[in-house]
Amino acid sequence: MPIDNLGRLHLTAAQKTSVSSALTTIEAILLTVTQNLSSEERQRYGSVNETNKLLVNKVRDYYQTQPTLASTDIDWVEYEADFQDRAFADTNEQRLLTILRMLTDFKIVHDFDNYQAALTDYGYTQYKAGTKTPGFTEKASDMKQLFPNVTGANGSTAKKENSAPGAASEPEI
Numbered sequence: 597m598p599i600d601n602l603g604r605l606h607l608t609a610a611q612k613t614s615v616s617s618a619l620t621t622i623e624a625i626l627l628t629v630t631q632n633l634s635s636e637e638r639q640r641y642g643s644v645n646e647t648n649k650l651l652v653n654k655v656r657d658y659y660q661t662q663p664t665l666a667s668t669d670i671d672w673v674e675y676e677a678d679f680q681d682r683a684f685a686d687t688n689e690q691r692l693l694t695i696l697r698m699l700t701d702f703k704i705v706h707d708f709d710n711y712q713a714a715l716t717d718y719g720y721t722q723y724k725a726g727t728k729t730p731g732f733t734e735k736a737s738d739m740k741q742l743f744p745n746v747t748g749a750n751g752s753t754a755k756k757e758n759s760a761p762g763a764a765s766e767p768e769i
Contacts, residue, residue: 600709600712601709602705602708602709603702603705603706603708603709652679656675656676656679659672659675718736718739721735721736721739722736724736725737
């Protein structure tokens with residue numbers, strides 16, 4: 597028996613509004629402080645790898661524990677502000693990645709449910725078209741174009757042009 601209705605839980609209209617509103621608030625806040633880097637700038641400035649982050653942390657540790665050893669050429673208030681903003685961004689980036697994963701999983705189960713129901717409806721449409729019920733022959737013909745594999749009269753399968761890779765073949769009834 598196939599798995600049906602994986603996405604049994606649904607967001608209410610109020611929940612959808614709340615999520616959208618929260619994201620709008622986040623976007624509005626971040627637009628005031630972020631830069632829109634080009635791909636080249638992202639490549640050039642994004643070169644602080646994990647080893648270099650250890651250097652940043654070590655310099656900060658020395659400044660905090662032995663400030664007499666710190667360079668006077670550094671604006672340490674700005675250094676600490678950059679450090680705190682980076683830590684904040686990193687923590688919240690991880691949270692957003694988790695939220696993105698949750699939304700993707702949420703979408704996947706609902707996509708799956710819709711697709712399974714659509715296949716059931718197509719099978720019903722084919723059945724009704726076979727009984728010559730008015731309207732179903734046209735509906736079956738219209739829907740058939742969405743399936744990449746068409747079985748011919750001799751039983752051979754021909755691949756339809758312009759079909760999406762990985763698309764399901766027409767279900768057998």
